[in-house]
Amino acid sequence: MKQLLSGNEAIARGAYEGGVGVATGYPGTPSSEVIPAIIEHYPEIVCEWSVNEKVALEVAIGASLAGVRSMVTMKHVGLNVAADPLMTLAFTGVNAGLVIVVADDPGMHSSQNEQDSRHWSKFGLLPVLEPSDSQEAKEFVKIGLEISERFDTPVILRMVTRVAHTRTVVELSEPERETFRLSYQKDIRKYVMAPANAIGRHPVAVERWKKLQDFSENFWGNKVEEGKDHSFGILTHGLVFHYVREVFPEAPVMKVGMYPLPRQKIISFARSVEKLLLIEELDPIIEEEIRSLGVSVEKAKEVIPLCGELTPDRIRQAFGMPTGEVVVKETLPPRPPKLCQGCSHVPVFEVLGEMGITVWGDIGCYTLGAFPPYDAMDTCICMGAGAGVEAGFKKALSLVGKDHPSVGVVGDSTFFHSAMTHVVNAVYNRIPMKLLVLDNHITAMTGHQPNPASKVDAYAHKTPYVDIEKVVKGMGVEHVVRVSAYDKTLLRETIRRELEHEGVSVIVIEGVCVIAQPRLNQLWKEEK
Numbered sequence: 073m074k075q076l077l078s079g080n081e082a083i084a085r086g087a088y089e090g091g092v093g094v095a096t097g098y099p100g101t102p103s104s105e106v107i108p109a110i111i112e113h114y115p116e117i118v119c120e121w122s123v124n125e126k127v128a129l130e131v132a133i134g135a136s137l138a139g140v141r142s143m144v145t146m147k148h149v150g151l152n153v154a155a156d157p158l159m160t161l162a163f164t165g166v167n168a169g170l171v172i173v174v175a176d177d178p179g180m181h182s183s184q185n186e187q188d189s190r191h192w193s194k195f196g197l198l199p200v201l202e203p204s205d206s207q208e209a210k211e212f213v214k215i216g217l218e219i220s221e222r223f224d225t226p227v228i229l230r231m232v233t234r235v236a237h238t239r240t241v242v243e244l245s246e247p248e249r250e251t252f253r254l255s256y257q258k259d260i261r262k263y264v265m266a267p268a269n270a271i272g273r274h275p276v277a278v279e280r281w282k283k284l285q286d287f288s289e290n291f292w293g294n295k296v297e298e299g300k301d302h303s304f305g306i307l308t309h310g311l312v313f314h315y316v317r318e319v320f321p322e323a324p325v326m327k328v329g330m331y332p333l334p335r336q337k338i339i340s341f342a343r344s345v346e347k348l349l350l351i352e353e354l355d356p357i358i359e360e361e362i363r364s365l366g367v368s369v370e371k372a373k374e375v376i377p378l379c380g381e382l383t384p385d386r387i388r389q390a391f392g393m394p395t396g397e398v399v400v401k402e403t404l405p406p407r408p409p410k411l412c413q414g415c416s417h418v419p420v421f422e423v424l425g426e427m428g429i430t431v432w433g434d435i436g437c438y439t440l441g442a443f444p445p446y447d448a449m450d451t452c453i454c455m456g457a458g459a460g461v462e463a464g465f466k467k468a469l470s471l472v473g474k475d476h477p478s479v480g481v482v483g484d485s486t487f488f489h490s491a492m493t494h495v496v497n498a499v500y501n502r503i504p505m506k507l508l509v510l511d512n513h514i515t516a517m518t519g520h521q522p523n524p525a526s527k528v529d530a531y532a533h534k535t536p537y538v539d540i541e542k543v544v545k546g547m548g549v550e551h552v553v554r555v556s557a558y559d560k561t562l563l564r565e566t567i568r569r570e571l572e573h574e575g576v577s578v579i580v581i582e583g584v585c586v587i588a589q590p591r592l593n594q595l596w597k598e599e600k
Contacts, residue, residue, distance in 0.1 A: 077242045079235040082206035083107035083173055084147075085116060086213025089247045090169075092143045094135035095119045096128040098489070099518035100147030101182040102236040103175035107145060108521075111530060116249065120523050121530045124344050124455075124489040125150035129157050129172065132466040136170040137263070139149070139255030141217055145173040148189050149454065151228075155491070159228065164263050165224035165254060165280075169217030175231040178353055178381035184435060184452060186379065189352040190232045193331035199280040200228045200331040202310040203291065208239040208293065208329065214248075219287070221406075223280050232353075235311050269449045285332045293329030296341055304370070306344030307338065307362075311354050315384045319393070328560050333361055342367050353382045416512050416557035416583020420481075421446035423564050429571070430478035432465065434458035434486050437517045438510055440480075449481070455488030458482045463498050463505045479506040485523040486513040487540060491546070498576045499548040506570055507578045509540055510557070513592060520588045530596050536587040544578045551575060557583030 077085060082104050087095055097107045110117050117321050122128035125146040134141040146154065151174050158172070174192075177183040193200040203209040203218050210232065216227040220225045261269050274510070288294060299305070301322045308316045309328040316325055326341045328334070342362075347370045352358050355378065359369060376390045385395040411418050419442035421531050424431050425448035433439060433449035434457060442449035451461055462480030469476055482491040487509050498505040515521040522528050524538035544552050555566050563581065570577040585590060 073244045074241050075244055076239045077083055077098045077206045077210075078105065078237055078239050079206050079209045079231055080105035080175075080237070081109045081239075081243050081517060081531070082123065082210040083143075083213055083229070083231070084114060085242065085244065086210035086299045086383060087171075087208070088114040089245050090214040090217045091141050091247065091249045092117055092171075092213075092217070093252050094132060094142040095145070096122050096131045096142070097145035097173075098125045098128050098150055098153075099521040100120055100150050100175070100568065101513050101518050102177060102233040102249055103145045103147045103173060103231065104521065105236070107530060108175060112170065118466060119530050121515075121523065123524065127157060129154040129161075132170055132172075133157065133166075134160060136166045136168045137169050137256050140252050141169045143171045143173060143213070144402075146175070147183065148174055148176045148187050149183065149185065150174070151189060151192065153231055154457075158192075158198075159196055160265050160270075161226050162174060162198055162277055162355050163265055163270055165276075165337075166226060169220035169364070171213055171216040171220060171225045171229055172226055173213075173229045173231060173237050175233070175350075176354075177233050179233065181233055182455065186354065187229065188357065190331055190357045192228055194357075197224070197277045197399065198226060198563055199288075200230050200282050202230045202329055202331070203235060203293075204239070204310050204313045204327065204329070206242045209235060212293065212329070215293070219284075222452045223284060225280060225284075226503035230239070231308070232381075239431040274576060277349060281332065285335070287330050288330045288334040289337055291330045291334065294327070294337060296326045296337075297324065299324035301347050304347045304349055305341060306351055307341065307358065308351045311532060312351055312352070312382055315382060316351055318384050319387050319391075322571055323410055328358060331357075333358065335362075335365055338362055339365065340369060349374065349386060351382070376526060408443070409440060410435060414531055414586040416450070416581075416585070417510060419560050419563065420508070420510060420557055421448040422483075423483075423560055424448040424479075427477075427564065427567065429567075430465075430476065432458050432461040432480045434480075434482045434491075435512075435517070436483040436486060438481060438483060441470075457484070459491040459494035459498075459505065463494055463503045464566050466504050466506075479508050479567065479571070481508045481510065481517075484509060484511040484513065484525040484596050487511075488524050488538070495549060495576070495578065496547050497516040504572075504574055505574065505576050507576075508567075509544075509578060509580045511580050511582045512541055512588075514585045514588040516588065517587045520540075520585065520591075526592065528592070532595055534595075541580050544580070549576050549578050552580070553578075554580045554582060557581045 132142040132144040200210040305324040313327040345599040415437045529535040
């Protein structure tokens, strides 16, 4: 049976067909739809939204060690958070198959940077699979699980925004599901990475990498499509393959779908054409390796940029070809993103803007507080940095002997994700950090996924409420205040008063997300 599926939906289907038993993740565009798709369509798989990506990967590792195939999802910046367990997992290996779905965002449609997750392959000696459409996304999950078990390794499945969100036809298969059974066996030499054991596991990872290189040579995802004109051939990868076929329909094309690269297959392809062109999105990962092998690569008339996602027209432009004509019947006014009408963040940033204080920001809907009409945020680095930068700024002020009113701002999901440790650090080191936690009871920016402050889990079932105010008090913060986001007068007075406090201060600003509120109210009422 065939079905039209987005890449993310196809990944969910691949997990089902491939016998995954546990799926975890932290929401982040463009990866957020995988877990909801599993929950909606494949109840055989146990899912959770974890509090951050490191936690999600470690839970998946536990399932794998138990003998249950597992999958974890995140966006590219999330793998930075999960890198600590990932790099050691490359040494220990797995028990049951473990696939890590990482969604890159070329063009930064909804991201604060544009990193290329293919680097993790050589960096961690880890196989990376890169599908070009939904059909491959489904199949690569299944083959990824098989590779994971065959080579005793985690496998990274690298998605990009256009594959994750574009719907293409997928051929569905019968699931290969078995009754789960515990198959864990204690093996401290393999799983306890104390230095004495880790020294012995590094050569294992290196030897495995060599075997993966041999496997890549015959992997069906590294494919060559013959052409009519052999005056030149094109080497490309992933989604870009489809753009290349559109722009150069007569040329032979080789698509890379797995890293480590199939070196001999690339060399053979290069010899079959008079000259080899390489079209690569973002970093020159393929280019650098094949040049080191002595493979000659022709450059485009104009250099394909290292920034931004490719399109057929960007490729045509790089090769001096006429671009497609886009007919615009009327010019629409630009519509920049903005906070929703009635959003609880609006009065907060109105007050902060009016007070004129420095605001160290974070990732979330509230990042829009940096722009007009609020102009009330100074930085946006990564999740949790709103708290961390505020702490560092306060430490610097103690050196220069000056006072400068500033606060850090994080959301409720970000607080649980990576700001909690900054609160503990500030208490322990007596840093007079001032932190505003915008508690709207949902992870709003990525699609309204629940978090520990939502009172419901990924299945919309009642779960213990993790009260941020109580958590902060338990960390040793003596000045903790809860205030409504919509009481601007009280909010202003509270911020002004807490700025004068000499120690750590946390203000929990509450206002349920206006988009999620009807659904949350219904769930909370149903669970009473």
